[in-house]
Amino acid sequence: MARGLATPTNINPALLTNVLTPKTPAALHLKSGQSYYGESFGSKESKFGETVFSTSITSYTDSMTDPSYLGQILVFTSPMIGNYGVPSNAPLADTPGIPFLESVKIQCTGVVVSDVALKFSHYQAVESLHQWCERYNVPGLTGVDTRAITSLLRDQGTTLGRLAVGDDAPVVPADVDFWDPSKDNLIAQVSTPHKYTLNPNGAGPRIAVLDFGSKANILRSLVKRDAVVTVLPWDYDFNTIRDQFDGLFLSNGPGDPKAIMDTVMRVRQTINEWNKPIFGICMGHQILGLAAGLEAYRMTFGNRGHNQPVLALASSGSIKAGRVYVTSQNHQYALRLTEDFPSGWAPFFINCNDSSVEGIISTPESGKRIWGVQFHPESAGGPLDTIEMFTDFVNECQAGRRGWKASAMIADEVKIGGSAAKLAV
Numbered sequence: 001m002a003r004g005l006a007t008p009t010n011i012n013p014a015l016l017t018n019v020l021t022p023k024t025p026a027a028l029h030l031k032s033g034q035s036y037y038g039e040s041f042g043s044k045e046s047k048f049g050e051t052v053f054s055t056s057i058t059s060y061t062d063s064m065t066d067p068s069y070l071g072q073i074l075v076f077t078s079p080m081i082g083n084y085g086v087p088s089n090a091p092l093a094d095t096p097g098i099p100f101l102e103s104v105k106i107q108c109t110g111v112v113v114s115d116v117a118l119k120f121s122h123y124q125a126v127e128s129l130h131q132w133c134e135r136y137n138v139p140g141l142t143g144v145d146t147r148a149i150t151s152l153l154r155d156q157g158t159t160l161g162r163l164a165v166g167d168d169a170p171v172v173p174a175d176v177d178f179w180d181p182s183k184d185n186l187i188a189q190v191s192t193p194h195k196y197t198l199n200p201n202g203a204g205p206r207i208a209v210l211d212f213g214s215k216a217n218i219l220r221s222l223v224k225r226d227a228v229v230t231v232l233p234w235d236y237d238f239n240t241i242r243d244q245f246d247g248l249f250l251s252n253g254p255g256d257p258k259a260i261m262d263t264v265m266r267v268r269q270t271i272n273e274w275n276k277p278i279f280g281i282c283m284g285h286q287i288l289g290l291a292a293g294l295e296a297y298r299m300t301f302g303n304r305g306h307n308q309p310v311l312a313l314a315s316s317g318s319i320k321a322g323r324v325y326v327t328s329q330n331h332q333y334a335l336r337l338t339e340d341f342p343s344g345w346a347p348f349f350i351n352c353n354d355s356s357v358e359g360i361i362s363t364p365e366s367g368k369r370i371w372g373v374q375f376h377p378e379s380a381g382g383p384l385d386t387i388e389m390f391t392d393f394v395n396e397c398q399a400g401r402r403g404w405k406a407s408a409m410i411a412d413e414v415k416i417g418g419s420a421a422k423l424a425v
């Protein structure tokens with residue numbers, strides 16, 4: 001049978017209709033006072049969380065398993081979610097030990113969609129979105145106006161909420177009851193509890209990953225380039241073992257980067273004392289920025305989606321100054337842009353929509369090879385415009401292994417009406 005036309009054999013026949021019976025009421029209550037009433041799918045347990053929206057059109061399975069969404073009720077602006085079901089999460093044969101989706105389970109606290117598709121069709125699907133959410137005890141709300149919720153969140157910002165199901169649906173929680181995930185150490189909940197190594201016999205460089213809740217496709221992108229990847233818990237003191245490695249990678253992760261200032265201080269020590277390549281993505285980029293002396297702040301509603309345009313201000317490896325790259329993003333915090341970047345550092349990318357800092361890079365004079373990006377070059381989901389940044393990093397680590405000396409990583413800068421930094425202030 002042709003690929004894509006296979007009939008899944010393990011579908012619950014009840015799901016071949018698009019209606020759940022019996023229907024259960026559900027609601028989203030926001031701390032700011034608004035309530036949205038609809039129907040439940042997935043788990044019947046009510047949950048608190050931070051309500052955020054994503055403008056991504058596809059890849060709900062990747063977003064929902066991204067550990068950076070821990071503690072969040074995810075509102076999808078795309079009107080129909082669930083059409084292609086949910087695939088098996090078993091690792092692919094060429095990357096054992098790395099789940100197919102972005103982590104081993106659903107990480108967001110709940111999901112809100114305009115119209116859930118219970119009937120699904122995809123050659124890789126093994127269950128529906130409803131079944132999957134039920135299995136991981138994640139409540140879903142459907143039949144609400146997600147455009148209205150999104151407009152509200154854009155105006156008032158990310159808001160604490162409760163996804164209330166069944167008898168809880170009509171109950172508006174008291175102000176004090178709303179759980180605020182940003183007060184918890186979310187990173188400790190998603191980081192690996194112990195050190196482990198992927199692709200131990202790889203021919204490439206030895207790369208340590210400080211795991212703040214790494215997406216699987218980041219690890220896969222390094223392993224696919226034949227790096228030997230050692231994943232370390234978020235609070236591991238990398239400085240005690242750094243001589244064993246050719247490069248350090250700082251992963252994405254949930255919550256506020258300032259929640260782990262001890263780690264920031266250790267990374268600062270690494271930056272000051274170690275001259276090997278360092279690459280950070282999202283949380284990792286924010287940690288690098290804090291370690292470099294920049295400030296991090298909480299954005300109003302953050303950027304979550306797969307079509308965020310970023311302008312490169314510097315050339316480095318596969319990245320060319322002056323080009324716009326379309327990127328995948330999921331963040332609430334950002335580094336503050338200043339006219340005086342700390343010595344040894346320059347802005348690398350800025351967001352074309354809101355001028356937020358999308359990347360930082362060490363200057364050639366610093367003799368370092370360090371860069372961080374706020375977006376997700378590994379995609380999953382979203383565009384692959386910047387995927388070659390992994391090749392750049394692995395190549396830099398490999399070159400360093402062979403006695404590399406600092407070369408000009410920044411070939412030129414974009415100057416539009418003044419300095420690069422001024423451009424976005």
Ligand SMILES: NC(=O)CC[C@H](N)C(=O)O
Nearest residue numbers: 252253255282283332333
């Ligand atoms: N994807 C991420 O790593 C997100 C980083 C951080 N939790 C933020 O919201 O900004």
